[in-house]
Amino acid sequence: MGEEVFSDDLRNRITLMRDRYPMARSAVIPALWAVQEEHGFLSDSALEAVAKLLGLVPSDVQASASFYSMYFRTAPGRHDLVVCTNVSCALRGANEVVACVERALDCPSGGTAADGTVTWVASPECLGACDAAPALQLDHETHGPMTVAETEALIRRVASEAVPSKAAHHPVVSPAVTAQETGPGAGSSRAGSDSEHGMTREERPATGKKTRRARVAKSDL
Numbered sequence: 001m002g003e004e005v006f007s008d009d010l011r012n013r014i015t016l017m018r019d020r021y022p023m024a025r026s027a028v029i030p031a032l033w034a035v036q037e038e039h040g041f042l043s044d045s046a047l048e049a050v051a052k053l054l055g056l057v058p059s060d061v062q063a064s065a066s067f068y069s070m071y072f073r074t075a076p077g078r079h080d081l082v083v084c085t086n087v088s089c090a091l092r093g094a095n096e097v098v099a100c101v102e103r104a105l106d107c108p109s110g111g112t113a114a115d116g117t118v119t120w121v122a123s124p125e126c127l128g129a130c131d132a133a134p135a136l137q138l139d140h141e142t143h144g145p146m147t148v149a150e151t152e153a154l155i156r157r158v159a160s161e162a163v164p165s166k167a168a169h170h171p172v173v174s175p176a177v178t179a180q181e182t183g184p185g186a187g188s189s190r191a192g193s194d195s196e197h198g199m200t201r202e203e204r205p206a207t208g209k210k211t212r213r214a215r216v217a218k219s220d221l
Contacts, residue, residue, distance in 0.1 A: 006035075006038075006046075006049060007038065010034055010035065010038050011053065013031075013034050014027070014031045014034060014035075014050065014053045014054070015053060017030050017031050017034075018031075018053065018054050018055070024054040024055050024056060025054070025056060025060060027054055028050070028054065028056070028060065028061055028064045029064055029068075031050050031053070031054065032047075032050065032061070032064060032065055032071055035050060036071060036072065040072070040075055040076065041072040041073060041074055041075050041076060042065050042071055042072065042073055043073075047061045047062050047065055048061075069082075069121065069123060069125065072119070076112060076119035077112040077113060077116050077117050077118045077119040078116060078117055078118070079117060079118045079119070079138060079139055079158050080118075080119055080120075080137075080138070080139055080140070081101065081118050081119070081120035081121075081136060081137070081138050081155075082120070082121055082123050082127065082136060082137045083097055083098050083101055083120065083121070083122045083123065083134075083136045084123060084125075084126060084127040084129065084133070084134065084135050084136065084137075085098060085122050085123060085124050086123075086124055086125065086126040086127075086130075088126075088130035088133040089127075089130075089133040089134040089135055090134075091133070092133040092134050092145065093133075093134045093147075094122075094133070094134040096134075096148055097134050097136065097146050097148065097151050098122045100148045100151045100152060101120055101122075101136075101151060101155065104151075104152055104155045104156075105118055105120060105155065107120075109121050109122040113159075115159070117158055117159050117161075118155070118158060118159075127142060129142050129144050132144030132145050133145055134146050136151070138154065138158070
């Protein structure tokens with residue numbers, strides 16, 4: 001995948017990001033989100049193409065792509081699952097949730113289920129949902145507190161969903177791109193966090209908490 005196979009819209013978006021900042025390096029993260037949103041993951045040639053569009057050396061782009069866990073370097077499953085294993089979640093049963101996910105998907109952390117439904121990781125990085133520990137994120141939506149039964153039900157629900165058309169890519173949300181490109185207050189981390197969870201500023205709860213209980217039907221348990 002090179003620059004020549006980027007859509008005109010994607011090239012234009014990356015160019016606009018580059019021109020918005022005094023230093024093109026500042027556009028690397030939203031540019032990578034834009035590429036992943038369109039192609040599903042970040043190939044080596046895609047990183048080289050981004051570097052070319054931003055006027056950077058490839059290593060500058062590769063460093064960001066390899067540092068942040070939300071970027072995929074290989075084609076992921078249709079859904080992205082992250083289980084928090086930081087201290088609050090660990091103390092409230094995260095290890096049992098991790099074991100449940102590994103057993104249900106039959107692959108270790110960092111792997112993808114054989115049917116291509118879910119790519120998952122047990123992350124030591126806090127999801128910021130300590131009040132709902134143990135927590136996990138499915139396609140950037142936080143669920144918790146999770147029991148083993150609820151986790152199994154959530155995975156069964158995802159596995160039973162119809163396979164999307166070829167036109168639909170991996171459902172990665174691009175909060176950085178959305179925040180950088182649109183509206184007043186563009187570029188703020190709070191704007192990115194809110195759009196990541198599908199909420200506008202007006203819809204955000206007064207407490208600022210975005211954690212929601214896993215939507216698990218009793219019939220699934």
